[in-house]
Amino acid sequence: MKNLSDNDIIESIKKGNVSDFSLLVDRYKDRTFSLLKRMLKNEMDAEEVMQDSFLKVYKSLSSFRGDSKFSTWLYKISYNSALTFLSSKKRKEEQDFISIDENFDLVKLDNEIYSTTENVNQYILKLIDKLPIKNAIVLILFYVDGFSINEISNVMGISLVNTKVLLHRSRIALKDLLLKHNYHKEIL
Amino acid sequence: MKRLDELINKYLDSDITESELEELQQLLKNENNYENFTAFKAVENRLRQISYESAPALFTERLMSLILKTNVNQIKKSYFPIIVNTFFSLLIIMVIVLIISLGNWNTNNLYVDKFLNNSVQEITSFVPLIKGVIKNRTVIFFSSIISLILLVAFYYTFESHKSFKKKLENY
Known part of the structure; x- marks a missing residue:
């Protein structure tokens, strides 16, 4: 079963084998949960939105033609559901949606995190958690999920150019902070 | 730099x-x-090197039970649009029959016309009260046309609402 491609499983579900949907859920639940928790900063909210996203995916499975990867489609739905959730819960803090270049106080954030972390691993993880959502997500999708810039632009609903700009600025911001604390020598 | x-x-x-x-x-x-x-x-x-966090335990089981429950509800719900569609279709057919029977069509020789006349007579015999009130054929003819237009409009409104609802669910 593990060797089945996403499209094989989807075809099987479309034929009426509803229980095969659990194979897709098992395959993608951890990475979807990680993405949503990073966006919503809360486990319970992440689980609620993840359930909602998988239900949406299930209901729309008949319209999935396989033009894009299933993972891209699932992430797009999850990303949009999380944004809707944030808006509806009125938790759309301005800071969550600005990018590093728009009044985001990276120095203040760095001081807070640097003083409370013991090693470079903790430092990077905390930094990613505190970055503006778009910057954090673009880095996670590119490096952790291995998405191409084209796929990230599809998931986030932004242009290719904006995706590249976002990725480059996020990289440069992290690089500058590692250089500042001489952490790059510890990592390599 | x-x-x-x-x-x-x-x-x-x-x-x-x-x-x-x-x-x-x-x-x-x-x-x-x-x-x-x-x-x-x-x-x-x-x-x-960042790894994924584990999703909550039993997430898949909970989701699948929800999906199976939704499937059962969808099957139950699926009778509703069929009933509504049938209702609208029957009404539209009845009104068309009424319009044809009330019009001054020169189709006396046609079997269909006789059949329609008979059908209308039979239907109207059940509603003598309405027949008594509405004696004017022109009024009946035009009200039938209006009814037909309204029914078609209602039908398309219902269909567009259904497709809009489906789009919302898929969003």
Whole structure:
């Protein structure tokens, strides 16, 4: 079963084998949960939105033609559901949606995190958690999920150019902070 | 530094041209620039090591039971549009029959016309009260046409509402 491609499983579900949907859920639940928790900063909210996203995916499975990867489609739905959730819960803090270049106080954030972390691993993880959502997500999708810039632009609903700009600025911001604390020598 | 960052970003995205690569190689001969490059590599290295968090226990089981429950509800619900569609279709057919029977069509020789007349007579015999009130054939004829238009409009409103609801669910 593990060797089945996403499209094989989807075809099987479309034929009426509803229980095969659990194979897709098992395959993608951890990475979807990680993405949503990073966006919503809360486990319970992440689980609620993840359930909602998988239900949406299930209901729309008949319209999935396989033009894009299933993972891209699932992430797009999850990303949009999380944004809707944030808006509806009125938790759309301005800071969550600005990018590093728009009044985001990276120095203040760095001081807070640097003083409370013991090693470079903790430092990077905390930094990613505190970055503006778009910057954090673009880095996670590119490096952790291995998405191409084209796929990230599809998931986030932004242009290719904006995706590249976002990725480059996020990289440069992290690089500058590692250089500042001489952490790059510890990592390599 | 900006040009260096720009070139390194392009290099990391595998989006660099040959001339840019040569330019980057020249810039990296400088020790500070090279340190900058290693910091970029360190960022990449660390980010690639981030692992996924585990989803809550029994998530799949809970979701699947919800899906199976939804499926049962959908099957139950699916009778509703069939009933509504049948209702609208029957009404539309009845009104069309009424219009045809009330019109001054020169179709006395047609069997269909006789059949329609008989059908209308039979239907109207059940409603003598209505027949008594509405005696004017012109009024009946026009009200039938209006009814037909309204029914068709209602039917399309219902269908568009259904497709809109489906779009919302799929969003």
